[in-house]
Structures are given as structure tokens and as C-alpha cells.
Amino acid sequence: MGENCCGEVKAGAGVCELNLEVGLKQGQKRAACPECGTPGKPVQRLTVQALLGVSLAEMQEGEYGFCRTAGCRVVYFLADGEQVFTQDQVRERVFQKATELEDTPVCYCFQYTVGEVRNRGKVILEEINAGIQAGKCACELRNPQGSCCLGNVREMVKSRGKTKQ
Numbered sequence: 380m381g382e383n384c385c386g387e388v389k390a391g392a393g394v395c396e397l398n399l400e401v402g403l404k405q406g407q408k409r410a411a412c413p414e415c416g417t418p419g420k421p422v423q424r425l426t427v428q429a430l431l432g433v434s435l436a437e438m439q440e441g442e443y444g445f446c447r448t449a450g451c452r453v454v455y456f457l458a459d460g461e462q463v464f465t466q467d468q469v470r471e472r473v474f475q476k477a478t479e480l481e482d483t484p485v486c487y488c489f490q491y492t493v494g495e496v497r498n499r500g501k502v503i504l505e506e507i508n509a510g511i512q513a514g515k516c517a518c519e520l521r522n523p524q525g526s527c528c529l530g531n532v533r534e535m536v537k538s539r540g541k542t543k544q
């Protein structure tokens with residue numbers, strides 16, 4: 380075992396899709412985004428720390444949620460609604476906020492964009508799966524939603540499949 384200050388981080392441990400509900404304890408309600416009112420998805424502090432483009436000194440105590448509403452500028456919000464971080468305070472363009480743009484990332488680990496997934500989604504799905512199998516993904520550190528992109532990619536491929544000639 381080597382030196383690793385982040386020993387807790389199981390990046391690419393092959394549990395990609397299992398940590399979707401991380402942070403939500405039993406009986407805990409999903410906090411709603413203070414701006415759009417939609418219940419957000421709890422994210423690990425680590426994800427917020429990794430993705431913020433502003434000083435981490437600004438982070439407060441408490442649980443953060445992720446807002447996936449397309450038209451809402453909020454990306455992360457404190458569960459008590461006292462603080463929000465918006466798209467311009469986050470390092471990455473958030474997939475859910477800009478799905479219409481070709482160069483918006485879908486997979487932040489292996490760097491596939493909306494345009495690429497539209498063009499060769501099925502192949503990309505396989506490539507992402509292979510990357511996950513090989514333990515190369517780090518969704519909680521790279522994807523603003525704090526979990527694996529596979530669901531988003533699958534959804535795009537599915538809806539694409541219906542309209543493809």
C-alpha cells in the first residue's frame with residue numbers, strides 16, 4: 380500500500396452505478412434546489428470540492444445537493460438552502476444544463492461529448508463500459524453529478540435509436 384492521502388476515494392472501484400444515491404441517509408428527504416424547487420440529488424462533499432472553480436473556503440458545513448434542472452443556473456446547493464454554486468462557479472460545463480450543445484461533455488472520465496454520443500453512442504457505451512471494467516473511471520471526482528455518466532449515455536443512445544434512419 381503506497382502513500383495515498385485520499386485512500387477513501389474509490390475512484391473506478393467498479394461500483395460506478397451503485398453510488399447513485401450516496402449521501403441520502405435512511406428517512407432523509409431530498410433537499411430541493413432553492414432556485415427551481417426541484418428535489419436535488421445528494422452529492423459527496425468530495426465531488427463539490429473537485430468541481431468547484433471558486434475557493435473551497437466558501438464551502439459550508441452540511442450536505443450538498445446537485446440540481447439537474449436544465450433551465451436552472453444552480454449546480455450545487457446546501458441542503459438548508461443557504462448557499463448555492465452556479466454553473467459559472469463550476470469547472471466543468473454541466474451535462475444536464477446544456478444537453479443541446481454538441482461539445483458539452485457527457486462522460487467526464489473518458490471525455491465523450493454530446494456530439495460524439497449522438498454519432499456513435501453504441502460504440503461509446505462499450506468503450507465506457509470497458510473503461511469502468513478496467514477501473515479507470517473516477518466519476519465522483521470528474522462528473523459534476525458525482526456519479527457515473529452511463530445512465531445519461533444510455534438514455535441518449537435510446538432516444539437516438541428511435542429517431543435514427
Ligand SMILES: [Zn+2]
Binds near residue numbers: 413414415446
Ligand atoms: Zn435548480
